[in-house]
Amino acid sequence: MHKGRIILHIDLNCFYASVEQIYDPSLKGKPIAIAGNPKERRGIVITCSYEARKSGVYTTMNVGEARRKCPELIVLPPNFDRYRAASKSFFSLLKEYSEILQPVSIDEGYIQLPIIEGQNVLEHVHGIQDRIWNELQLPCSIGIAPNKFLAKMASDMRKPMGITILRKRDVPSVLWPLNVKEMHGIGKSTAEKLKELGILTIGELAAADEYTLKQKFGINGLRLKQKANGEDDRPVDPEAIFDTKSVGNSTTLSRDTTDRDELYKIITTLSEKVAERLKAKKLAGVTVSILIRTATWETYTRSKSINNAIFSKEDIVEHAWSLFNKNWNEEPVRLLGVTISNVSNVKEMTQQLTFFDFEEHIKDEPIIKLVDQIEQKFGKGVILRGSDIVKPTGKHQANTSFSKDFWDDHI
The missing domain is CATH 3.30.70.270 (Reverse transcriptase/Diguanylate cyclase domain)
Incomplete structure (x- = not known):
């Protein structure tokens, strides 16, 4: 090559459905959907078999709608x-x-x-x-x-x-005639922006003016053009699974609401889950984002960057709730999400000390010196803070279907 x-x-292919068919061979050849609780609006299709897809069922579809399209649909809860x-x-x-x-x-x-x-x-x-x-x-x-x-x-x-x-x-004959929406890495929003530039096909993207793309998309515009020309020098990186870039959680509300107290409770719960996952992965981040989906399915994300990386529930709630209040237009809310991104290992992050927290940190100086002396004699990592020793639990593993915890077990 x-x-x-x-x-x-x-x-x-249809991974979750395929696994369920292994455990129950009587499901083979039948329309299957893996979904959440069908009694609630959270009951959306996570994945489905090809037999279900032939009837018009697709991922993210509401279970009720899926059953209307395919009355014989077998709906199963996920088994991670x-x-x-x-x-x-x-x-x-x-x-x-x-x-x-x-x-x-x-x-x-x-x-x-x-x-x-x-x-x-x-x-x-x-x-x-x-x-x-x-x-x-x-x-x-x-x-x-x-x-x-x-x-x-x-x-x-x-x-x-x-x-x-x-x-x-093969790129000119196979890829260039395709609509840009079919190109990996281009979503609906990017496709719309490309359309504004008169770029409808992958071939037109491959021939597009670099300056125009950079003005519209930044450095990512140039990367898109390179890929449209079949160029990609990224290595296959076995270590990439360890590079968590963000930790987030979202939920679909059981009913649309404008109740501020209820929305605050939901953001608090989401922030707590994000904090638990950050703690399990020993991460902290400097960018807080919220996701809001209204009753009319309008979806928007708002973010803010902060000076000091955070990981505690209290800090996440404070910033997420502030973002929400600043950007919510008081329309009924259907879905909420909270994410911490630009994360790094807690032990590696550097905090910008203010006048008020300097005194708190200076108290640790004698301990830090003692640890340095011991590590010089016996080796790095011989002493860990109690907060650094985090045992993986089923709870944290259940929050993500694929994570560093999974790969640790594997290798």
């Missing part, structure tokens, strides 16, 4: 323990083929294959797909390409159980 790289993007177990088996199998493996979610990842003289790559990849199906009973689609972007685009082209090769020389 070009530039000496053979990169696969492997995507497990099962999904984690299946995911671990999947990535364990992939590691037999290469150590250069980057999981990107519970059901997909990139793998860079070693180049072996005389090897038939397509035949080799068919062997990987066959093993995933025969040993794990999991269907998957695989994209083969010289870089991650093209591999991802390729894996989306044939589902389920497809294998697609996408070389850079």
Whole structure:
């Protein structure tokens, strides 16, 4: 392959539904949806089988609407323990083929294959797909390409159980005629902004003026153009799974509300969950964001950056509630979310000391000196604060379907 790289993007098809069919073979060939509590509006479809999709059911659809479109739909609650177990088996199998493996979610990842003289790559990849199906009973689609972007685009082209090769020389004939909305990394909002510039296809994006793109999208505009031309030099990074960029939580309200007290309680609950996850990962962040969705489905996000990184429930509530009050237009609220981003390890972050908290920190100076002396003698990390020793619990693992905790167990 070009530039000496053979990169696969492997995507497990209808993963949650496929796992449920493994545990209950009578579900095979039937329309299945994995969803939350169907008695509440939180009951949205997380994923569904291809049989359900043929009837018009899709991810994020309300369960009630899904059942109207597909009366025979079987709705099951998610079972994340099962999904984690299946995911671990999947990535364990992939590691037999290469150590250069980057999981990107519970059901997909990139793998860079070693180049072996005389090897038939397509035949080799068919062997990987066959093993995933025969040993794990999991269907998957695989994209083969010289870089991650093209591999991802390729894996989306044939589902389920497809294998697609996408070389850079294929980009003009295969990708350029497509609408920009079909390009990985371009969402509805970005597509609308590109449309304002008269850019409707991936080919038009590939030929777009760089200055105009940079004015509209910043450095990301140039990256979009590079990808539209099939260029992507990002490595397959096994360490990327450890790079948490943000921690957030959101909830759909059981009913639309304008009750300020109720909204404050919800933001407090969300902030507490975010604080728990930050503590479990030993992270703190300097950007606070809120997500508000109104009864009319208008969705907007507002953020603010602060001087000192935060991780406590009280600090998160203070900033999130302030953001909410500043930006809420008093329309009935349907969904709320709170996120802390630009996070870093608590031990690595530097705090900008103010006159008022300097005295508090100076009290720690004798202890810090003593710890430094001990670490010089016995090695770094020999002493930990009690707050640094966090044991993973089922509670925190249940909050995310794929996380550093998952990968720690795996490796």
